[in-house]
Amino acid sequence: MIEILVPELPESVADASVAIWHKQPGDFVERDEVLVEIETDKVVLEVPATASGVLESIIENEGATVLSKQLLGQLKEGAAAPVKEQKTETDEAPAESATDTAATATDTADASPSVRRLILEKGLNAADIKGTGKGGSITREDVEKHRVTKNQEQTEPKVDIVAAVAARSDKRVPMTRLRKRVAERLLEAKNSTAMLTTFNEVNMKPIMDLRRQYQEVFEKKHGVRLGFMSFYIKAVTEALKRFPEVNAAIDGDEIVYHNFFDISIAVSTPRGLVTPVLRDVDDLNFAEIEKGIKVLAIKGRDGKLTVDEMIGGNFTITNGGVFGSLLSTPIINPPQAAILGMHKIQDRPVAVDGKVEILPMMYLALSYDHRLIDGKESVSFLVAIKELLEDPTRLLLDV
Incomplete structure (x- = not known):
C-alpha cells in the first residue's frame, strides 16, 4: 500500500486546500497519472501516482485544508484494473395484452x-x-x-412555475484559495498604501511600423512573434534605471532600493489573476523577453506555474488592452511601489505640428505609492516611458 502525501510546501506557504480528486476509490490509475490537485494561495500543485494500481481510499476530501507531507489517501500498488461485467440480458418488450388493446381502441x-x-x-x-x-x-x-x-x-404555451422559480435561484460556491489571496492583497494595497494614479498617452505608430517591417524576419530567426510586451518591458526597465525610487519598496521604516530588475507580468488564468516574474530583464534581448513571456503565459493557463516563478518582482505591468480596456487605474501589487497599466490601442484624432492626424494612441496609467514616490518622479517616470515607446531607437542607443 502506497501513501499519497501532500507535496513539500515552500516556506512562504503555510497550508493548502484539496482542490479536486481526479480519481475515486476503486479507480485504476497509471504511473505518473495525476491523482489530485492541491491549491495554495499562489499556485496549484499536482500529485501524481508513483506507481500503477488502484486508488484504495481518500482520506482528505475536496475542500479540506492540509499541511505539508500530510496523508491524502492510499494507493494499492500492482492491483489490476477492474473488469466491467458485460450484461447479456436482453430486455424483452412485453406483449400487448388484449385489455391494453381494448383500452386504447x-x-x-x-x-x-x-x-x-x-x-x-x-x-x-x-x-x-x-x-x-x-x-x-x-x-x-x-x-x-x-x-x-x-x-x-x-x-398554447404552458408556464412552468417551478422551472421559472428555479431559473432565478442562487448558486453558492466557495472562493478558491488563489482568489481569496488576490482579494486580500488588493484590500491590503488599498488600505496600507497612499495610492495615486497618473496618466499619459503614447503614439504607438513607430512601434507598429517597426513590428510590421521586421515581424517576419524576427519570427523566422527567433521562432517567436515580436509583440508589444517586449517594447513595454524594455522601456520600463530603462525608466526604472533612471528613477530608482520606483524600483524600491518600503520595509517598515526603511526603504529598500533594488539593484536588479525583476518585472511581474499580470496574467489572467481560469483560476484567477496571477503575476509571474520575469527576472533580470535588463540582461535579456527582445527575443528572450518574448520567449519568457510566452512560457509564463502557457504555464499560467495550464496551472503549471511554480512558487519560485510567482514570488519577488520589483514592478508590475498589466495589459488590460488585450480585453478592450480603454482606461483604468491599476492597483499596486504589494510590497512593490508602482504598477503600470497598458490599454487598448485605438485610432484617435491628434494634433501634430498644427495639423489633425489620425494616429494609433494608447493611454498609460501609473499607480504608485505616494509615501515613497513623489509626484514629480511619477510623472517624469511615465514621460520617460512615453518617449522611449514613441522613439524605440532610444532603447537601442540608451539615450
Whole structure:
C-alpha cells in the first residue's frame, strides 16, 4: 500500500486546500497519472501516482485544508484494473395484452357511421368527446369542437412555475484559495498604501511600423512573434534605471532600493489573476523577453506555474488592452511601489505640428505609492516611458 502525501510546501506557504480528486476509490490509475490537485494561495500543485494500481481510499476530501507531507489517501500498488461485467440480458418488450388493446381502441358506439369515420380520420378518441346529440350521441359539431379545443391546448404555451422559480435561484460556491489571496492583497494595497494614479498617452505608430517591417524576419530567426510586451518591458526597465525610487519598496521604516530588475507580468488564468516574474530583464534581448513571456503565459493557463516563478518582482505591468480596456487605474501589487497599466490601442484624432492626424494612441496609467514616490518622479517616470515607446531607437542607443 502506497501513501499519497501532500507535496513539500515552500516556506512562504503555510497550508493548502484539496482542490479536486481526479480519481475515486476503486479507480485504476497509471504511473505518473495525476491523482489530485492541491491549491495554495499562489499556485496549484499536482500529485501524481508513483506507481500503477488502484486508488484504495481518500482520506482528505475536496475542500479540506492540509499541511505539508500530510496523508491524502492510499494507493494499492500492482492491483489490476477492474473488469466491467458485460450484461447479456436482453430486455424483452412485453406483449400487448388484449385489455391494453381494448383500452386504447376508439369507442365510437354512440355515433353514426359518418361521425365514427370522421373521428378515425382526425385521430381522436371518442371517449374524450362529449356528445350533445339525442341520448348523448356524438355529432359532427361535437367532433369539430373537440378538435379545435385540443389544438388550442397543444399550441398554447404552458408556464412552468417551478422551472421559472428555479431559473432565478442562487448558486453558492466557495472562493478558491488563489482568489481569496488576490482579494486580500488588493484590500491590503488599498488600505496600507497612499495610492495615486497618473496618466499619459503614447503614439504607438513607430512601434507598429517597426513590428510590421521586421515581424517576419524576427519570427523566422527567433521562432517567436515580436509583440508589444517586449517594447513595454524594455522601456520600463530603462525608466526604472533612471528613477530608482520606483524600483524600491518600503520595509517598515526603511526603504529598500533594488539593484536588479525583476518585472511581474499580470496574467489572467481560469483560476484567477496571477503575476509571474520575469527576472533580470535588463540582461535579456527582445527575443528572450518574448520567449519568457510566452512560457509564463502557457504555464499560467495550464496551472503549471511554480512558487519560485510567482514570488519577488520589483514592478508590475498589466495589459488590460488585450480585453478592450480603454482606461483604468491599476492597483499596486504589494510590497512593490508602482504598477503600470497598458490599454487598448485605438485610432484617435491628434494634433501634430498644427495639423489633425489620425494616429494609433494608447493611454498609460501609473499607480504608485505616494509615501515613497513623489509626484514629480511619477510623472517624469511615465514621460520617460512615453518617449522611449514613441522613439524605440532610444532603447537601442540608451539615450
